[in-house]
Amino acid sequence: MVDLLDKHRGIAERHKRMMELGVNAVNLVNDRILSPTRGFIQGRETILAGTNNYMGITFDADCIAAGQKAMADFGTGTTGSRIANGSYAMHKELEAELARFLNRKHCIVFTTGYQANLGMLSGLAGPNDTIYLDADSHSSIYDGCTLSGAKLVRFRHNDATDLDKRLSRSEGEGGKLVVVEGIYSMLGDRAPLADFVAVKKKHGFQLLADEAHSFGVLGPHGRGLADEVGLEDDIDFVVGTFSKSVGAIGGFGAGNHPLFETLRYAMRPYMFTASSSPASIATSLAAVKKLAAEPERRARLAANSARLFNGFKALGLELGTDQVSPVVAVKCPDEPTTIMMWNALLQNGVYVNIALPPGTPNKLCLLRCSVSAAHSDAEIDQIIATFGRVVAGRGN
Template identity: 35%
Template sequence: MYNFSETLESLRAKDLYRKLNYLEAAQDPYTIIEGQKVLLLSSNNYLGLCNDERMKEAAIRTIQEYGVGSGGSRLTTGSYKLHQELEEKLAAFKETEKAIVFSTGYATNVGTISALADPDWVIFCDRLNHGSIIDGCRLSGAKLVVYKHCDVVDLEKKIKRYHNKGKGLIITDGVFSMDGDIAPLPEIVRLAKEHNLLTMVDDAHGTGILGKKGSGTVAHFNLQDQVDIQMGTLSKAFASEGGYIAGKQSMIDYIRHKAKSFIYSTAPAPHTIAISLQALEIIQKEPERRKSLLEKAQWFRGELNNNGFSVPMDNSPIIPLQVGDADLALQWSRKLFEEAIYVPAIRPPTVPQGTSRLRYSIMATHDYKDLKRAIEKTLQVGKDIRNNSEKKQ
C-alpha cells in the first residue's frame, strides 16, 4: 500500500507542501485573502481586466442569450458562432491564416505538440519551458532534446548533434512565466531556417502586452511571417479562460482532427468566449494599458536593483526576486502577507532547486504609491530575516 501521508510529511519537511489561498473578492490591485485586505502582486491579470465593467457586461449579455454551459465538445454540440468569431479575430490579431481555441492553455500545448510530433521527430526545448510543453513533448513520443535556458549557442550545438535532417521542432516560451525574461526569438528563428526546423512559441505571458499592437512576443520581434506555430492563452492579459493555436490553415485543420485534448474536452462556455472577444477589442483599442503596465514594471525592477537586489531588466510584468532556499522564500512571503502584501513563494518543482523566489507580477491598474510601499516592505522584511538569521548563528 502506498503511504501518501509519508510523502506529504516529506514535502512539509522540505518546505514544499502547498496549500490553497482562497480569494474572497475580485482580482483588483487589492483583494481579500483569509479575511484580510491585501495588495495583490501575484496575479496574471496584467491589464487589470478581470473586474472591468465591460467584461462583466459581455458575460451577462451572453449568459442571458446562450445560457451558462457549452453542452459538449467542440466537435459535437459545443461550437458556437462565438467560437468561430473569436478564432477568426485571433488569427487576424496574430497575422496568421487561422486559429483554433482549446478549453485551457495546458490542453492547448499538450494536445498540439502530441498531435503534430511523433517518434520520428526531434524536439528542441528550452530548459525552463512551461510544464505543459514538456508533457506534450513526452506524450508525442518524439526525441526530446533540452537546451540551456535562452542559450542559442547550446541550441545550435544540439541541433547539429541530434537533428538528422528529419522532422524537427524548436519550442520556446515567448515570455518565461517564472523568470519574466524574453526568448531570443530572432536567433532561434534563424537557426530553425538554417536547419529546416519548425518553430513554436508559447506566448501565454506576452500576448496582450508586447508588440506594437499587443499581439505578443512574435510581433515584438517582427517575426509574424516566420514563426510556424503561435500558442497563446486567454487567461492572462485577456482575463478569461482557454488557449489557442494560430498558424497555417492546413496545420490548424490537422490539429482539429488529431489533438485529443481538443476532441475530448468540453468546449469553453459561450460567455467565456464573449469575455475573450471583449478583451481583444479593449487590447486593440487601448494601447495605453500595456504602455502603463510596462512602465510600472520597469520602474519596479529598477527600484529593486537600485536597492541591492538583482532582478532581470527584461520588459515584462513578471519580476522574480530569487532568494534561494524554499524555507527563506516562504518566510519572506509570510512576512509580506503580515504587512498586507500578497506575493507567493515559488518553489520546486515549479522552479529548479535552489532558485526559490518571490514572483511579483504587476498590473496596469496598480498605483505607484502602492508599488512604492511594496518595495519598502520587501526591503524591510529582507533586512529583518537577515538580522534574525545572524542572531541564530
C-alpha cells in the same frame, strides 16, 4: 499490497514542514476579490502582485456585461466538445477575432491554456518526429511533448548555440519542432528570438512560440515577443492563453499553414474535452477587442513594470532578469527564508507568488511578482516599501 500513495510521502512531509513555518503558501484562499489589484486574504485587504492579471481586465465593465449576456443567452455550459455539440457561433467568432489580432490565417481555441500546449504539441509532432524544447519550458510544454510520442531533446535555457549543437547531433529522419517561450514565467526573461531564428535558417525546422506571458503584453500590436522584435514571419505556430492578459480562461493555437485546420481532428486535448463555457468565450472576445483598441493598457503595464523593477534594484534585490518585464522575480537565499519572507509580505498586505525547487530553474528560491496595468503608482510603491521592510528584517 503496495499503497499507491506511498510514493507521495515525501511531498506530504515537505508540505508539513512548510505548515510548521506557519504558512500554506500553495493552498492560499482569496476570501474576496475587490478589484484586479486588491483582494481580501486572511481577513486583510491585500495588494495582489502575483496574479498574472497583466492588463487588469478582470473587472472591466464591458467584459463582465458580455459574459453575463452570454450566460443568459446560451446557458452555463456547452456540455460537449468542439467536434460534437460544443461549437457555438461565438467560438468561431473568437477564433476569427484572434486570427485578425495575431495577423494569422488560422486560430483554434482551447478550453485552457494548458490544453492549448497539450493539443498543439501532440497534434504537430508524432512518434517519428523530434521536439527540441528549452530546459526551462513550462510543464504544459513538457506534458504536451510527452503526449505527442515524439523524440524529446532538451536544450539549455535560452542558448541558441546549444540548440545548434544538439540539432547537429540529430539522428532522426522525421520533422523537427523547436519550442520557445516569449517570456519565461519564473524569471521573466525573454527568449533571444533572433538567435533561434538564425539557427532555424541553418538547420531547417518548424518553430513554435508560446506567448502565454507575452500575448497582449509585448510588441507594438500586443501580439507578443515575436511582434516586439519583428520576427513574426519566422514563427510557424503561436500558442497563448486567456488566463493572463485576457483575464478569463482558455487558450489558443494559431498559424498560417494550409493544413492548420486539420489539427482540429488530430488533437485529443481539443477533441475529447468540453468546449469553453459561453461566459468565458464572451469575456475573452470582449477582452481581445480591448487589447486591440486600447494600446494604452500596454504602455501603462510597461511603466508599472519599470517602476517595480527600478524600485527593487534600488533596494539591492537580485532579480531574475536584467530586462524590464511584467514578471519581476526576487531571488532569495534559501527555502526557509523565502517562506518566512513570503509570510511577512502577506501579513503586511502584499500577495506575491512563492516559487521553490524543483519548480524553478537552477534550484532558485523566488518571490515572484507579476505587474498589472491596473496597479496604481501608490500600490507599486507600497509593494516596493513592503519588500524593503521584509528584506531588512529577513522575514520579521
